[in-house]
Amino acid sequence: GDSVTQMEGPVTLSEEAFLTINCTYTATGYPSLFWYVQYPGEGLQLLLKATKADDKGSNKGFEATYRKETTSFHLEKGSVQVSDSAVYFCALSSGGTALIFGKGTTLSVSS
Amino acid sequence: NAGVTQTPKFQVLKTGQSMTLQCAQDMNHNSMYWYRQDPGMGLRLIYYSASEGTTDKGEVPNGYNVSRLNKREFSLRLESAAPSQTSVYFCASSEDRDTEAFFGQGTRLTVV
Numbered sequence: 001g002d003s004v005t006q007m008e009g010p011v012t013l014s015e016e017a018f019l020t021i022n023c024t025y026t027a028t029g030y031p032s033l034f035w036y037v038q039y040p041g042e043g044l045q046l047l048l049k050a051t052k053a054d055d056k057g058s059n060k061g062f063e064a065t066y067r068k069e070t071t072s073f074h075l076e077k078g079s080v081q082v083s084d085s086a087v088y089f090c091a092l093s094s095g096g097t098a099l100i101f102g103k104g105t106t107l108s109v110s111s
Numbered sequence: 112n113a114g115v116t117q118t119p120k121f122q123v124l125k126t127g128q129s130m131t132l133q134c135a136q137d138m139n140h141n142s143m144y145w146y147r148q149d150p151g152m153g154l155r156l157i158y159y160s161a162s163e164g165t166t167d168k169g170e171v172p173n174g175y176n177v178s179r180l181n182k183r184e185f186s187l188r189l190e191s192a193a194p195s196q197t198s199v200y201f202c203a204s205s206e207d208r209d210t211e212a213f214f215g216q217g218t219r220l221t222v223v
Contacts, residue, residue, distance in 0.1 A: 032210075034211060036214075042216060043115075043214035043215050043216045043217050044203075044214040045214070046211050046212075046213075049211055089153065089154065093210075098142075098144055098156050098169065098212075099144075099203075099205075099212050100156075101146075101153045101155075102153055103151060103152060103153035104153050104154075
């Protein structure tokens with residue numbers, strides 16, 4: 001079945017460092033891909049999405065490019081802030097299914 | 112501007128007790144979902160409803176029942192709570208099954 005694999009955390013960075021969180025997927029058909037963020041004590045919020053190959057989703061300085069050839073959707077940010085500390089989830093939906101999530105990656109940014 | 116509203120936010124149950132988690136959305140979405148979040152497991156789908164009047168099992172449906180009361184409301188019932196059901200429960204909704212989902216704030220449930 002469809003699945004999402006993302007790098008295990010925690011990821012610990014200093015402020016202004018470059019961030020990459022890897023995400024790869026397995027899916028039949030042509031999935032839509034998403035990154036969600038969860039701040040402490042809150043629900044998940046959509047961070048960005050891409051619905052077809054080579055699309056780039058971007059929001060709040062975060063970017064991810066839908067790579068069909070490598071079945072990947074890695075999340076990147078050029079300069080992280082303390083306020084970016086959260087749990088990040090990669091997810092996909094395909095063929096009318098509900099969202100399938102990865103296990104989440106905890107990011108901790110220190111000043 | 113409520114979005115998805117879940118009640119209650121916190122609950123402690125004794126083993127064997129029953130309870131219903133309530134969820135309502137005001138975005139006129141067709142699809143609604145219940146997920147559970149456990150440490151190291153990500154979010155796992157319990158049940159979903161693609162449209163009013165339909166429900167389907169997700170990855171971990173055992174021990175739960177759901178009701179899509181109308182287009183706005185989707186409730187999750189634990190008939191006989193077990194410690195393994197200690198978790199954070201999230202309700203979500205989306206326009207359709209393969210579009211972005213909007214989440215509630217979660218219900219933290221502890222079964223002792």
